[in-house]
Amino acid sequence: MANTSKIQDLFNSELIVLNVGPKSFSTALEDQGYKTVQVNWKPIAGGDAEMQKLLGILGY
């Protein structure tokens, strides 16, 4: 039988949410009393596929 103690520990520990994306998602959780960590991630070149291709060609 699989050892589920680690996953049980995780579920029983304090919930801290890692938010990658719009800050309003984490703000909504914070308003309900949860802790969050915001990751300021943006897609390369704002997701512009043409620029991503050119950046690849230019070694970025």
Added chain:
Amino acid sequence: MDIKLQIEEANKKVTEIFTKARPIWTKIEPAIDAIPGMTANKILVAGPPIKIEDVTIPVRNAVCGAAVHDGLAATTEEAWKKVEAGEIIIDSAQNYNCGCSATMATSASMPVIVCEDKQYGGVGYAPIHPGNSPKVLRWGYYDDEIEAHLQFFRDTYGPALNEAVQLAGGIDVVNVLARTAGMGDENHNRLFASSMFLDLQLMEYLPDIKNPKKDEVIKELAINDRFMLHVLMAAVEAITAAAKKVPYSTVMVGMGGNGVEFGIQVAATGNKWYTAEAPLILGSLLNPTYTVDDMLPYLGDSCVTEVYGLGGMAAVSAPAYVRMTGGTLEDAKERTDRARTVSLGEHSFNQVPWDDFKGSPAAIDVRKVVALNTLPISHGGSGLKKGGQAGAGSCELPLDCFKEALRGVAAEVAPQEV
């Protein structure tokens, strides 16, 4: 060699040029004698090339004034007809390694500051800053009084300053910046300390010059607390002149606005311009009756100081100026941090005490600007559509010209992959 490695090596080289060059103000000469490619019928203006029919009213006034000053036409009306007929040529100053602030028009007879960098071989030019009066060619005005001032610059002020610079054996521009670092200048819009220190370098020699009007020369110099700006622009042009000769580099080496479009240049493609709609420079207005509708979009080459890593890139150096643009000390730090994010080097001469003695960022990589969607900030003076200065402020550089630059550089260095 692999293209990516070539770009990396080229960017290292340009970053070295930006951070190690030591441009020296060596002389003042008439533009036609100093600037390669200058001709008697040519007038240099700010920003990327512009169609004759799109030239803004203040630039048109300045060009016509410069043409009359040089004897190319008897009246400003005749001058513009000659521009339209192609007999007088308007061209982008930065294509000649010359910087033209605001609406300034540089004609063949005008004295220009010459800066030479012995380290990397670049030579740069700029007309002499005309002083703090708003009524100058530099802000799109021309009349008999301004003509007399231009003649004083051509016949007396320029030659006299040249004499003093010769006696000084040249003036090290980076030394002026280093000695005044931490005194609150960002060296685009606020240059009080650097201008005064530069004046001190000249004052040692001005009493010894042979020019009979040296008292007038000293007075003219003393009343201009932004005199350093055009000397610095010539120095930056000397640096970017060398950087423009480094193929494969993705570092920005020029930028400016013509009142309609804003453009940048990248080392890999030299004098090729990448343009977008010019932004407005927002901040303080000189007259409370002015509105945004009265203002011209970005006009001038003085942002070559930002190309070098000063001005908005070094905003944290000058919290008092950032306040004028509507910002706080935190905003000043954010502007410099933003530039740091997209830059490859750092100016060790400009370490800022209230920024943990970090140097200001230098050598903006256009790839980083697009990839991180992080737009550097330029400071600047703003112009009025009818002529004159509207105020001073700041703006984000337009992303579209950086995107155009990526297209242009990729087509240049890797045409088979585009």
